[in-house]
Amino acid sequence: MISRIDLRGSLPKGGELRSVLPRAELDVEAALEKVRPICEDVRHRGSEAVREYTERFDGVRLESVRVPAQAVRDALAALDPGLRDALEEAIRRTRLVHRDQRREDVTTQVVPGGTVTERWVPVRRVGLYVPGGNAVYPSSVIMNVVPAQEAGVESLAVTSPAQGDGLPHPAILAACALLGVDEVYAAGGAQAIAMFAYGTEDCPPVDLVTGPGNVYVAAAKRLLKGVIGIDSEAGPTEIAILADRTADPVHVAADLISQAEHDTLAAAVLITDSAELADAVETELKGQVARTRHAERITAALAGRQSGIVLVDGLDDGLTVADAYAAEHLEIQTADAREVAARVRNAGAIFIGPHAPVSLGDYLAGSNHVLPTGGCACHSSGLSVQSFLRGIHVVEYDRAALAEATARVVTLAEAEDLPAHGAALKARFDWEVPAP
Template sequence: MLRIIDVCGRRLDDYAAVLPRGAFDVEHALAAVEPLCKAVRDEGRAALVRFAEQFDHVVPERLKVPAEALQRALGDLDPGLRAAIEESIRRRRVVAEAIETEEAYRCVEVAPGAVVGNRMIPVERVGLYVPGGLAPLASTVLMNVVPAQVAGVGSIAVSTPPRAEFGGLPHPTILAVCALLGVDEVYAVGGAQAIAMFAYGVPGLCRRADMVTGPGNIYVVAAKRCLRGLIGIDAEAGPTEILVLADDTADPGRVAADLISQAEHDPMAGAVLVTDSRGLLEDVEVQLAAQVDRLATADRLRVSLTGEQSGAVLVDDMEQGLAVADDYAPEHLEIQTRDAAGLAGRVRNAGAVFVGGSAPVSLGDYSAGSTHVLPTGGGARHSSGLTARSFMRSVHVVDYTPQALADLGDAVQRFAHAENLPGHANAVAVRTGQRVRA
């Protein structure tokens, strides 16, 4: 099922060029998205209604979900599922509060009387997009809302597509999670138009947001690119992906199950196995065929697992395997080897690392306590997953006494004159009475 890429005996400066990864052409989607965003900007509610009918095939009775619908969805939630969601929320909040925040104010005295401080200030208003297509990602609600709440964001709004089977309301599990988290501003608006709604605001319906987070299809990503600068965004996330680094000690059934778990998200999802064991690869292929056949998502899985974005990479040893993994920079990296913890400690590029046979990616997707909003498409080389810090801005506060300024005044003026900016030098001179000539 998996196409095989053999890099044994090859030492490349960058393995990324030969590794499986699908195309994700955001630029192409921009042509469709830009007029849609402008329509929302210019027409507001009328455009949202028109696009709901066009893309979602239903016009919500109310674009803003009424409070009673949120509470009804929570009341109807299966008790076992509610308990599972509440535990996921608890664990995500524990992690966010313990390791993802920074002190509100820190400062350092760089010289007598010269203090520079740093304040961490939360974003004021965030719009969260929750997909509702192939899979209604209720887990995305808690993965975005919890860190935003921990960061201290004062206003959080959620937008998710209306569904014809629910009378124009969004999926009830998504609404129930919003209610559990105390988010009462929810919109039945889907796709790129939801991003535009948050970016521009719609009079009488929705205030503009300062930042938009949450995953989506290529048109949602294109809208983020189109509107970035007007709003802050979390990332341009593409299809999900997993790379499993495994040796001959790995359980082939578990490896196959984990490749499947991410591949079923989307026909474009990537599943990559990197191993130095031909025997493991053969056993994994057997397990993939058997497990896929048992699942309701089998058709989608076959498309994903046989696509250009998925495959198996044969390496000489785990040292080469680690180099391959770092060059691929996966969204999710699982390590199922003899010394999984040791290898995990040496990983440089990954959105999240799952260590050993008892930490499948699906654990992180829901309840591990970690974030599941992670960089894709090699973005882990330069970007991080969504955490409480993502919703905070770092602001330096400069506080100098008159003497501290005088002590440094000559140096500042000389630097300013060197850049041919005499007005900069003058701003110091009028305070210190000491003028330095160019």
């Protein structure tokens, strides 16, 4: 069901180590050529093109891409009370965490009379993409909308693929209603990203697009980056578990399965120095998968090249492997898990001990579940309030402070053969500006 990679006694280094670790194949470059004409078509024909691609790919003919505000309200009114309670609590916890991420403006006095202020300004308008493929993700509405709201974004639009009735899933609409978002669109795939980037008759263009999606969404984000800002090119979900002999194989197997449930390309990786744990987890996987609703999908994910059990000599090597893998989600199920977790350098989010499974982070921990995939956690962060803010440096110098800096600026400008830079300062004083 799941392969093994034995690195005991011969742990590769650097790029060689990364090359032997399990990883999903996601050919965004190949998808680029498929989404390019779609995006160009939406650019030129707007909503009509979005409706046509929705009919072609989703089998739904839309009268309007914009969801009526009444449909959003109706979805909330019809929402199961238990689900409403869970969503409201998820919103509360997520807002608590993200509210503490707000940035304060900071002014630094560089010299007497000279200051630089870093001013944090939210993006004006954001488009938030919520997937709607194998599963429905009202939780992703929360994870995208809450940090944008806490950052102070003034204009928010949500889009999610149309279901059979021509609307996004009612749970997604209800989550929008709970968050006070009434600008919602029934569009998915590359055409939705192009709609946000270029604008249509129904949807004004946005400055930034966030949210995960399939390979075509990732390709459209890559293609349109520059027209719009993007958070990341999200790939299939990943879980890595660093575990030793103290871990409970029942928990480890259940957590691997929980992420494999997302998609046949989902990655589930166990890193351990215990062959006994590896054996026990394999046994558990067979029994637990057979009892799950999505056994076929999970089996395909666990058997794929993106999943595996990696055997190492000890926790130090396990940490090396975990950092090389740079998982979207990393669980630490070891003795002294908190101390081990403190040594991790690369992960989208870290879950410590037996009582912090990834599933908690997906919904109710308060953390954000929009995280870097495909090894990008070595250089990128998950979605946060910071994702929706821009730091602007505001420079203010008085005459005396500028005069004190002028000689050094002139020296540096001459060293770079940019004499006009120095001349711009000298022009403010009674200094001779050299002739060109």
